[in-house]
Amino acid sequence: MNAPVRRLSLLVGFLFAALLVSTTLIQYVFAADLNARPDNRRTLLATYARERGDILVGQTPVATSVPTQDEFKFLRTYEKGPLYSHVTGFYSFYGAVGGLEQAEDALLSGASDKLFYRRVSDLFTGRRAQGATIETTLDAAVQKAASDGLGDRRGAAVAIDPRTGAILAMVSHPDFDPNRLAGHDLATVDKNYQALTKDPSRPLVNRAIGGDLYPPGSVFKVVTAAAALSDGSYTPDSELPGGAQLDLPLTDTPLPNHDNQPCSPSGTVTLKQALVVSCNPAFGELGMKLGADALREQAAKFGFGDSPSIPMRVTPSSVPAELNAPQLAQSAIGQYDVRVTPIQMAMVAAGIANQGVVMSPYLVQSVIGSDLSVIEATQPAQLSEAVTPEVAAQLTDMMVAVVENGTGRQARIDGVQVAGKTGTAEHGSGTKAHAWFISFAPAKDPKIAVAVIVEDAAAAGSETGGGAVAAPIARSMMQARLTR
Template identity: 65%
Template sequence: MNAPIRRLSFVVALLFASLLVSTTLIQFVYAKDLNARPDNRRTLLSSYARERGQILVGDTAIAKSVPASNEYKWLRTYPGGTQYAHITGYYSFYGAGGGLEQAENGLLSGSSDKLAFRRVSDFFTGRKTVGASLELTIDSRVQAAAIKGLDGRKGAAVALNPSTGEILAMVSNPGYNPATLSGHDLSKVDTAYKALNADPEKPLINRTIGGDLYPPGSTFKIVTAAAALSSGRFQPDTELPGPAVLDLPQTTVGLPNIGKRSCGPDDKTTFLHAMEISCNSAFGYLGLELGADALRDQAAKFGVGDQLSIPMRVTPSSVPAELNQPQLAQSAVGQYDVRVTPLQVAMLSAAVANHGTVMRPHLVRSVLSSDLSVIERATPEELSEAVTPEVAAQLTEMMEAVVENGSGKPAQIDGVRVAGKTGTAETDRVQRAHAWFTGFAPANDPQIAVAVVVENGGDPDSEARGGGAVGGPIAKAMIEAGLK
């Protein structure tokens, strides 16, 4: 063989070797990354070839797939519409986004390792593999009451079963219609997504568990009160200073009460009465007496700072790591840089209702197969002990007084003992304050705990006209729905 032929043979052999190497790399080394590429149309279409599992509230599907007479095979629909949007999220040609569609995509699509045995069984029996369905803990009546209460107002509402951690309602307003993001007309889907992303009201954000978080205002006094009672130095009848403005060390700016009024004769008040009327100066005093470490430790026992999954990821609530004396007093009344989710505030009330034990919140009661048999069922799980049962009983007494005689009167329910706490959280000098209410009922046999926040809906000059008047009626309606 002459030299030119040998060189040609070598080049041809090298090309074949390169082809084999590249094919091997594509099929085995890079296959996972290529399949995961967002622009891989074949992979995206294959995800539509399998029926996706349902998301159920009771026996009602709030998300399900229906057959489509085109290349997509299935269309994801949302019979629950906007009222469950932040719970379901959406599923489109571009993938799962938000809510359970994203957090439990593996189960709903049928690709989860938990369903491996079922996929093998389907292979040998010839059955079509279908994604698992999710049965939720949501109570449709409580959800509807929260939606009606927040109608037309930005904010969020959450309800929990105190003894199990089941989430009974989760509403974020404004919302959106997930159906606009799940259609097969990709140009319309793209337009809708861009419009929702550009909306200054941020409808895609689930305010109950994420976003920018909120200052809790006076609802955080539950934490301060818990720390004070747990210290053994204070009782509900302990006398506290309650001047119109509390002098703070290291600054000429004091901590004022709403309306700059004294909380009692001779600038004195009892601990219980301070909670009842939401006295800032008394609680600022308690914060200074307890110290920053005690306040942070107590907040942590309620779950503040925990990385929670419900299964959507919950943005951790927080108390600043470094606090000087004025900042400590402000933090004790839920201001300065304390930030919380409405879910966390509901957990405060739920812990008090559950004799001091915080239960891990969860949204999925059961994972079901295509024939609705149970694959996996959630079990209640203790997260922490926030306070002792004795302290929880004292807090319950104080929170009942808030609703019976204080700033929470709008949450009163005939024949039902309601325990609660109002909050009016200032954000800046331009916007109105956020209006908060959190509580539980019946106080003597707790079955539901709630938290409501209405953005910029409160009166900064009145706790009763703020959290009480705005958040109280919404919480009342949710509690009444949950007790039916």
């Protein structure tokens, strides 16, 4: 072989070797990274072409995949999209965002290891790969009552079955239409998404479980009362200061009552009456006597500080550490830096309703395979014992009095005994206060526990906002559950 032919053969051999090495690297070494690249259209199309599992409310699909004739193969559609938008999230060509679409993406897409044997079976039988169906715990009637009640106002509403922890409703307003983010016109989808992300009202934020969190205001007095009754030094009949204001140490600024009037003509109130009329001086004094550790420990027993997965991750609620006396008094009435999610306050109400036992909240009832077999089902689990059954009974009696004789009258339901607590939470000078209401019913055999917040809906310093604005929404939600 002459020299030119030999050199050419060596070059050809080198090129074949380089091709072999590069192909091996692409197929085996770099495959995972290449498949994960957001601009890999082939991978995106392959993923999008798989039929995604449904999301059910009862037996009704609120998220489903519809076959199409274009390159995407399936279109994700959302029945009553805005009503369930923060529950479902959305799925588009760019992936799963928010809600169950993101939290349960592996199951819905069929990629989960829990579906491994199903995928193997599909491979041998030639069946089209399909994701699992997610059955939620939601009650459609309660969900609708919550959304209708909030209307155009910003806020959130959560309902829980206190016996199991099953979430019956989870609504955050403003909502959005996930159908506008799941279309096949990618330019329009991108335009709609950009508009939502730039909206100052933040419609993509699920206020029920996250966001900036809220001061709870007077609904937190239930936690303070629980700490007092659990301490053993207090009963519902214990006497507390009930003047128009409470003088605080370390400062010349007193803690006023919400209406700047005495809580009672005598200047003292019982613990029960203090909750009924939402007396700030009484609970401020109570907080300072109990101490910061007792208040934080009681809150922790209700779930404060935890970050439960429902399966979406819930932002932890918190009671601040290192409190001086004035800060402790403010924290005891749900102000200063106490911050909560609505689902946390629903858990407080549910724990009292369930004889002191807080159940872990959950949104997924079961996961169902394409052959209708149940792949997994959620079993109710105890999170904690927040208070004893005896203390829970005392708190229930006090909260019933709030609805029957106090600030929560607008939560009354004919023929049903309702337990509740109003709250009006200030969150900055020059702004209206947030209106709160937590409740459960029937008081002696609870089927539903509720927390409602309506943003900027009450006059600062007034306790009427929670009763007038939030309590009627809670009443509608409880009625929807109890009249089925």
